[in-house]
Amino acid sequence: MTEIRHVSVAPTRSQWLASGAEIDAHRHDDHQIIYAARGVLTVTTSAGSWVTPGTRAIWVPAGTVHAHRAYGELELHLVGLPATSNPLGLDTPTVLSVAPLLRELIMAYTRGPVEQSPERDRLRDVLLDRLRASPQQPLHVPTPTDPLLRAVCALLQADPGGNRTLVDLGREVGASDRTLSRLFRRDLGMSYPQWRTQLRLHHALILLADRTPVTAVAHRCGWSSASAFIDVFRRTFGHTPGTHPAS
Known part of the structure; x- marks a missing residue:
């Protein structure tokens, strides 16, 4: 990962990636939650690789240089959070368990309008509450x-x-x-x-x-x-x- 893009704001969105598609090495000034509702996504950093099947999400702390690769047709959901807010208290990439309710919350939040509103703020608060309750999972292959x-x-x-x-x-x-x-x-x-x-x-x-x-x-x-x-x-x-x- 020699060429590193700097994307200051971690996006909140959903997107589809073809099998084999890659997102090159980059970093955000924000934290990010990465979830693959379909397909399998690998997230690679200098410390190793994390893998996200449909029952897991990855927490990527602000400033972490990371790259992605899709396996199978991938439905990707990204949630960006400001660096000033670390509701999980995690400073390293971590795999989190995604129960059915959390899955639906992530999908609803990333597919919804990006404009802030009281309804969207409430949805985000519930999503973060469920994330805090999600067990951490040892799906890391350290380098x-x-x-x-x-x-x-x-x-x-x-x-x-x-x-x-x-x-x-x-x-x-x-x-x-x-x-x-x-x-x-x-x-x-x-x-x-x-x-x-x-x-x-x-x-x-x-x-x-x-x-x-x-x-x-x-x-x-x-x-x-x-x-x-x-x-x-x-x-x-x-x-x-x-x-x-x-x-």
Whole structure:
């Protein structure tokens, strides 16, 4: 992300993006809530990638340089909030759970007229109240800062379904499995299996958005069986991949 646009006001609007469409790296002076009612959206910053299926939204704090990419036909909803107002008290990008009521509030607010009115102010207040009550979700694939770990993670990103152990990866980058295990904990705040699962779920959401069959997704993302994949997916997202809203 070398060329960074500065868009001072974060827009509030809805729009459609074709699968594969990208919004290049930019930053706002405002906070922004990003929600994909259909399709899957990835939001990438220098700290890593966040993914938004239809049951999640992403909070992007003011000043955060970020880029977007659409997977599947994407119905995008954006809510801009002034930097002076941080109702969630969050200073890093965060994935939030979107219950049905919050979904309808976001869609109504972003599709409505942009002019302020008492009715629109009330709608915004209710929307923010529901956001405050939304659980935060661990759907982040963090980017390592350590050069050695960057090389390891690049290998994994190139083959999310691979079954390399830390010993295997260590041989490829010239490090012991103990060193790599320590780096995962220190640099990324999670174990190697935890980071790999996040990467695989991220990849699975993208494949589902392209209407890849569930069994094929399970295989391509490294699960031993479709049932094992469905179990992890259900525990993470609260529903099965067969009823995935983005598909």
